[in-house]
Amino acid sequence: MLKTIKIEEAVGSKLAHDITEIRPGEFKGPAFRRGHTVCEADLCHLQRLGKNHLYVIDLADDEIHENEAAVIMATALAGDGVVWKDGPREGKINLLADRDGLLAVNTAALAAFNMVEEVMCATLHNHTLVEKGDLLAGTRAIPLVMKRAPIERAAAIARQNGSVLSVHPLRSARVGLVITGNEVYHGLIQDRFAPILTEKITALGSEVAALNFAPDDPDLINQAIRSQLDQECDLLLLTGGMSVDPDDVTRHGIRLAGATEVNYGAAVLPGSMFLVAYLGEVPLLGVPACGLYHRITVLDLVLPRILAGEKIGKAELAFLGLGGLCKDCSECTYPKCHFGK
Numbered sequence: 001m002l003k004t005i006k007i008e009e010a011v012g013s014k015l016a017h018d019i020t021e022i023r024p025g026e027f028k029g030p031a032f033r034r035g036h037t038v039c040e041a042d043l044c045h046l047q048r049l050g051k052n053h054l055y056v057i058d059l060a061d062d063e064i065h066e067n068e069a070a071v072i073m074a075t076a077l078a079g080d081g082v083v084w085k086d087g088p089r090e091g092k093i094n095l096l097a098d099r100d101g102l103l104a105v106n107t108a109a110l111a112a113f114n115m116v117e118e119v120m121c122a123t124l125h126n127h128t129l130v131e132k133g134d135l136l137a138g139t140r141a142i143p144l145v146m147k148r149a150p151i152e153r154a155a156a157i158a159r160q161n162g163s164v165l166s167v168h169p170l171r172s173a174r175v176g177l178v179i180t181g182n183e184v185y186h187g188l189i190q191d192r193f194a195p196i197l198t199e200k201i202t203a204l205g206s207e208v209a210a211l212n213f214a215p216d217d218p219d220l221i222n223q224a225i226r227s228q229l230d231q232e233c234d235l236l237l238l239t240g241g242m243s244v245d246p247d248d249v250t251r252h253g254i255r256l257a258g259a260t261e262v263n264y265g266a267a268v269l270p271g272s273m274f275l276v277a278y279l280g281e282v283p284l285l286g287v288p289a290c291g292l293y294h295r296i297t298v299l300d301l302v303l304p305r306i307l308a309g310e311k312i313g314k315a316e317l318a319f320l321g322l323g324g325l326c327k328d329c330s331e332c333t334y335p336k337c338h339f340g341k
Helices: 042-048 066-077 107-114 148-160 193-203 218-230 250-256 298-307 314-319
Strands: 002-006 019-023 027-032 053-057 063-065 092-097 101-105 119-123 135-141 145-147 165-168 174-180 207-214 235-239 260-264 275-279 282-287
Touching (some): 066 119, 066 135, 101 298, 107 119, 119 148, 145 148, 174 218, 193 207, 193 235, 218 250, 235 250, 235 298
Parallel strands (some): 235 282
Antiparallel strands (some): 063 145, 092 135, 119 135, 260 275
């Protein structure tokens, strides 16, 4: 429990919590730390901060201080690839990325955690690409002193499904590119897809290990796919031929190659005619023509998740609809915008 004492009687007592000082535009932080022993010289400073009374803590067996509560919660929230290093400040702990990768947030567990009275955790968006040391989340107990039971319940929720927060490293894939279309295959127009896709792939730490061009012929597309599998490519990207025109036969070629779990269509603009299929464990991504004209498309949302080891199916493509509308801004600021969030 908390006991209140007058400021003039506080000399010699230890502060029960950090006391924050705010100087607008200059500083916000603790002027005095928890455990500081108040001396005569502190009294004027404390009064300038509006402190005419101080608290003394006498915890009951079923009570917990905000800093101890924050440690319990942060430990439960942090999964693989997530750490917290500094001790709690004013009852709050920041959680950081311990490696480069893709942030995974168990959104249902996070919501259940935040439903517990007097606790909170705020995070970055799920599926955010992060670097080691990046701030991922902050958690704190809201009151200075609270009952221990809610903290233990919140921690149990956080641990229930492994963790609320984790960072999945991106694997380095051997990527095969199959560029389809009669115009490119016969040299009538210059290919622009391969350079665009190569830049995206290498930026994520993978390599283009094979590049094939194929006309609008399902059998030849199938042969190109099989050739790249023989070259030990473990991720294939196929471009063009994804719309509904009669000569758009890339999907047919993918099926001829033996692909299963073919999911055509994503709730994203640009990129609604995107395709995800699997040949055994090898993902095949069908990239529609919008990838030539838009800097960011559905591919930029899905590719990091594939490289992080996630299996993308119909449900995952459907859930992209929330936040999946690109505003096609004149100056693109992705990923610092709503797209994919």
